[in-house]
Amino acid sequence: MTLRVLAAMSGGVDSAVAAARAAEAGHDVTGVHLALSKNPQSYRTGARGCCTVEDSRDARRAADVIGIPFYVWDMADEFDRDVVQDFVAEYAAGRTPNPCLRCNEKIKFAAVLDRAVALGFDAVCTGHHVRLLDGRLRRSVDSAKDQSYVLAVLTREQIAHAMFPLGDCTKDEVRAEAARRGLTVADKPDSHDICFIADGDTAGFLQGRLGAEPGPIKDESGEVLGTHNGAHSFTVGQRKGLNLGGSVDRRYVLSIEPVQNTVTVGPRASLEVDEVVGARPVWSGCAPLTEPTPCTVQLRAHGEVLPCRAWERDGELVVRLDRPAAGVAAGQAAVVYDGDIVLGSATIARTSRAAQEAPAG
Secondary structure, three states: OOOEEEEEOOOOHHHHHHHHHHHHOOOEEEEEEEEOOOOHHHOEEOOEEOOOHHHHHHHHHHHHHHOOOEEEEEOHHHHHHHHHHHHHHHHHOOOOOOHHHHHHHHHHHHHHHHHHHHOOOOEEEOOOOEEEEOOEEEEOOOOOOOOHHHHOOOOHHHHHOEEOOOOOOOHHHHHHHHHHOOOOOOOOOOOEOOOOOOOOOHHHHHHHHHOOOOEEEEOOOOOEEEEEOOHHHOOOOOOOOOOOOOOOOOOEEEEEEOOOOEEEEEOHHHHOEEEEEEEEEEOOOOOOOOOOEEEEEEOOOOOOEEEEEEEEEOOEEEEEEEEEEOOOOEOEEEEEEEOOEEEEEEEEEEEEOOOOOOOOO
């Protein structure tokens, strides 16, 4: 069946090959580049960042080679509001957000998809490394590039209008295919880190947005060990940059209290939790789990996959880990899987230790 497909083209190799595959499959494909930066010259330094004039030109050249129409959509205001400002607000609240996840949720599969459907397109195609089988998201065959974690926030309705052509191949295979197709982005470096912080200095970016606000660094007993210039510069599990000194024991950030502007530190053992509770659960791969169900969970992008039991309770996702995990930060996503199938996700709201046995049923 021929579909009208809107291919989101970032200017990188993945989205170019995804668009080429969709066109080769016989679909009616139109390429679109999302202009997300209000100052596009500033968002790339080598392999860091994205959304530059260079990226827009690379996307246009790829569309020309593929032989598809190409447009640029200005979504800078939406990106600034829903991703950048959200990122800053989450850090100010003592949480650690994942901006890639928010961009997929709010921009690529909300604002873009809504506009695409209104224009008569059947699906949005992207270069994410994830498989879509029988209406459910599955991990990519390339585990090193798998992006199911940052797409697990998508609803079933959004997934029904999505197309991910690259989940069945590795990144090396994508680059080789791009070269065979004559796409000049075949060897273009991947963007990494946070796209709107081109120099990679997250603490400096937040300092510029939120300003300096000195406060205490305390241990678990409440003793003041030092000071900081802003609690927003820290994340749970962080070890470097505490500038405490004078101790033979390593200390880690255990918690961040934004109202009191306090950072609490302690030994690694105090980081361990065995219950994670997530807000706003989305169940894209199954009906909501009503009782503790054996599965696995991933608690940050590229993080370890942990055995657990998960279920929904009072509108929240509850995850009981089979063994404790360390450095679990509020604001990240908890994504639960059945093998390589995404079952659902939620935004981590709180964690605890020594959870009691989950009730049967």
